Amino acid sequence: MPETLSSTVRMPEAGLSPQTFWSRVRSRVFRPWMVKFCAGYIVLVCLIAIFVPFLATGTPYTCIIPAHHGMPLRRQYPLFRDLTTVSWVLLVVAAALAAQAGMVFLTRRLPPDLRRxxxxxxxxMMTAATVIATVLIVTLHHNQLDATDYRTMAAQGQITHAIFAPIPWGYASMEPLSKNLINKLPSQRHWLGTDGEGRDVLSRLLWSTRVAMGIGFISQFIALALGVLVGAMTGYFSGIVDILLMRLVEIVESVPTFFLILTFVAIYGRHIFYIMVILGVTGWTGYARLLRAEFLHLRQLDYVTAAEAAGLPLWRVLFRHILPNGITPVLVAAGFGLA
Structure with missing residues (x-):
């Protein structure tokens, strides 16, 4: 009997801590190569959305203005001066996430309690620093509209030693129309060609990732928050709670999202924030149905009964014991919703 147990149960090696629940979940979820590819693609798009001001812009990283009219030679950093508030906030969030990832990597071999x-x-600490930095940036930073044509200045010698981005075109940059660069095919100067107004297509494609990911993340965050809350309540409770909340789900599903967006645009004007909120407020019903089905099954298992018998609070039973075991289909659906 001991030999059988030793052959089936793998004990952790010396110096290595046993896997936690979430580490086992991560190892199983990210085992297929397709999942790794999709996760890598999402991370790549997020990185492009964060660092696109450094990838596609007509403003140089740095340049030198020659001495003239008694003014000494001086170096300037136009790109960093012209970064918008959103760009600075995204850079702060990216730095905080990188710091947190570094801490996770450095503490991976510590004992579980100390690591946690x-x-x-x-x-x-990172959350507090990010919030403080974001508040300071939003309060103190003011966006500047710089319409200077640095490429022409560099060609005419008005600035020297200018270092431009790999794609020296902004999302709205266009060359003079006299050059007849409207609807041009891909070339060495414009890798994906130009549009009907002479703007670089590749630059606008990269800048659009920020809009797409912003809409996707914010709308899906709202939808997940509402869907998880309603789905957990309808799946765990029965009777009048389930009936009322499911009728609410059916009412929300009957609302035409497209016409609701048009109505808000007609009344309050065009703003991307309205699209994010409306997509989130009307897109949570599918998550609620998925989670309700999972909760209806999981609430009958023995470990839930044991948690209830132990006198644990309701929120802990719902969101600490049942939710981690039933969130998988919701996360899969959220991935498709983000796309």
């Missing part, structure tokens, strides 16, 4: 404590403390 350090990660939580570091996460709290």
């Amino acid at each position: 404590h350090r990660r939580r403390v570091w996460l709290a």
Whole structure:
């Protein structure tokens, strides 16, 4: 009997801590190569959305203005001066996420309790620093519209040693129409050609990732929050709670999202924030149905009964014990919703 147990149960090696629940979930979820590819693609698009001001812009990273009219030679950094508030906030968030990922990597071999404590403390510090930095940026930073044509200045010698981005065109940059660059095919100067107004297509494609990911993340966050809350309540409780909430789901599903967006645009004007909120407020019903089905099954299992018998609070039973085991189909659907 001991030999059978030793052959089936793998004990952790010396110096290595046993896997936690979430580490086992990650190892199973990311095992297929297609999942790894999709996750890598999403990360790549997010990185492009964050660092697109450094990839596609007509403003140089740095340049030198020659001495003239008694003014000394001086170096300037136009790109960093002209970054918008959104760009600075995204850079701060990216730095905080990178710091948190570094802490996770550095503490991976520590004992579970110490590892969990350090990660939580570091996460709290990074969250506080990110919030403070975001508030300061939004309060103190003012966007500047710089219409200077640095490429022409560099060609005429008005600036020297200018370092431009790999794609030296902004999302609205266009060359003079006299050059007849409207609807041009791909070339060495414009890798994907130009549109009907002479703007570089590749630059606009890269800049559009910021809009697409912004709409996707914010709308899906709202939809997930509402869907998880309603789905957990309808799946765990029965009777009048389930009936009322499911009728609410059916009412929301009957609302035409497209016409609702048109109505808000007609009344309040065009703003991307309205699209994010409306997509989130009307897109949570599918998540609620999926989670309700999972909760209806999981609430009958023994570990849920044991948690209830132990006198655990309702929120802990719902979101600590049942939700982690039933969230998988919701996350899959959220991935498609983000796309």
